[in-house]
Amino acid sequence: MTQEYSFRTCSFDTERLKVSNVLSVLNQSISEAELSDVALKILTPNVTQSLPPEFQSVQCVESASKWINEMVTNSHFLIIQQLESHQIIGFIFFYVSSPKESGSNVHIGYLLDERFWGKGYANEFMEGLIEWCNRSQLVSKLLGGVDVGNAQSIKLLQNNGFKEATGDSPNGVVFYERSFSKC
Numbered sequence: 001m002t003q004e005y006s007f008r009t010c011s012f013d014t015e016r017l018k019v020s021n022v023l024s025v026l027n028q029s030i031s032e033a034e035l036s037d038v039a040l041k042i043l044t045p046n047v048t049q050s051l052p053p054e055f056q057s058v059q060c061v062e063s064a065s066k067w068i069n070e071m072v073t074n075s076h077f078l079i080i081q082q083l084e085s086h087q088i089i090g091f092i093f094f095y096v097s098s099p100k101e102s103g104s105n106v107h108i109g110y111l112l113d114e115r116f117w118g119k120g121y122a123n124e125f126m127e128g129l130i131e132w133c134n135r136s137q138l139v140s141k142l143l144g145g146v147d148v149g150n151a152q153s154i155k156l157l158q159n160n161g162f163k164e165a166t167g168d169s170p171n172g173v174v175f176y177e178r179s180f181s182k183c
Contacts, residue, residue, distance in 0.1 A: 006138055007076045007094060013083060014128040017121065019092065022068070022077045029086065035079075036064040038088045042113045043067070050147035055111075080112070080125050089113045089121060092129065103140030103180065106133075110144075117152070126160045133180055142178045145169070 011020035026032060043058040058067045071077040076094035081087060090112035096104045108129070112122050133139040144162065146153045154174070162176035169175050 012128045012132045014124045018081045018083050019078050022079050036061045040064040046114050050150045089116045105141045106139050107143045122156050139180050145173045145175050148174050
């Protein structure tokens, strides 16, 4: 099995969440139109204020559909669902850089519907993602860039073993990384 195939089939469950590649559920349990509607509801100004412009430009179903297509094309796009209700409450994005036999450097991004903030879901999906990385042995390092004013996201990364990365960062952004070792 190739690394690309394994990243494309990334999925895991936690106590309350199911995380899976959007391509595995699109047109099976949710239509593209329904997913666009969900994305529009999740990508509110509060959720996207610290994110790049392409996240903030989602203002209607058409722009949400375009955004989803860009995410699917440019990343491994995962959806976060509540396990019992199957409600989509967020997204995770993988950008694989430096693919190697010994493991890839993977840039991650994530969004959580603001109605679910402060309930432990972000920590739960991050713990599940870290467990998947350990189990798959495809990842040598997870990297996440965070707006310096996004204290909750910084705390999430720090609480899950991420350390501040050294080196140059764009203005207003700090990078965190978490390394994995092969067994």
